[in-house]
Amino acid sequence: MLVTNIHDVASKREITQQRLQVAALDLFEVQGYEATSVAQIAARAGVTEMTFFRHFTSKEGPLVDDAYDPVIGQEIAHQPTHSDPLTRAARGIQMAWRRVPEVGGEEVRRRVRIVAKTPTLHASLTRGAAATEAAIADALTVPGTPRRDALIAAAAVMGALNAALREWSLTDDLPLGSAFDAALAVLEDRRG
Template sequence: MARWQPGATQRLVVAAVDLFTEQGYDATTVAQIAERAGVTKSTFFRHFSDKRELLVAGQETLSRLLADGIAEAPAGATALEAVSVGLERASEAMGPTNRELGPRIQAAVAASTELQERDALKSVGMAAAMTEALAARGFPDATAHLAGELGVMAFKRGFSRWSESDKNTAGLASFSLDALKELRSATMTLG
């Protein structure tokens, strides 16, 4: 096996998704993932603490991009306008590989209770990052929490629709922003 090849993280994620699709999450070992990715087991553990972490690779970066976008929103922006800027910023980091792997990752998560729990933690982390960024802008706690949760829902709904759409359609930002508009409208009907 070649050592120190570039792109090991992405190769490990793709290999894991392929194996999870072929044989299921529980039946897949770290050794199999490393072999399929063309790296050693020790290289795997330099990138990930365990195989669960493969499907949430980039979570910290995504949370940071969402928070950075919120922080950079124009002065006077409402909480949801700031979340929109965060969604746009995070969407810029999502490329063709993310789009291609999206439905396969969602299927792997749906088939495993362990991965569903990890995915829920990812959502909590994203919401916390947005809530903290909104609080730093001076929004009241309840407003910051609600806007952060709506941002997570919009990102997830947008990502799902984007990854399942015709490849010639608009980018992720358009899908996420449309989802945020839908959710905002839905809150108006709550009474």
């Protein structure tokens, strides 16, 4: 190529993916999710529709494709096993997010806000979180906690987290951490 940036550690694949994600988010925000076609996104990113699907598994991809999971599972596995699974999951997630830099929080807000404003996408957030949910369930499955209970607790925590994220995304100033605090507070507040 004619110009090579020394700091350009990103592969071409990563660049294209980034361009597609930006294009998708821009269009979703301006004209709404449903009214935006994959062809439009691809055109705006300067590639073909086909290329879009080589970078994202579906139209929802730019919104929900994520890659946290391992940290979360790790932290949950470190929780004391004498606690109940719901508490372990909640506290483990809290720990994990303390280790994640607040950097990029604004982009998360942008993405979740689009989801929050598109009811048909709420379930997609669940789908995107499927891997995370599985990781949580695995980390919760220890002697004394049957698989079934681990699955239930994982699903409950993810449900609460997604709901909290949707609400948080509609605010402008609250930090990302406050969404997690809200979810965990509801899960831990027991006044039967």
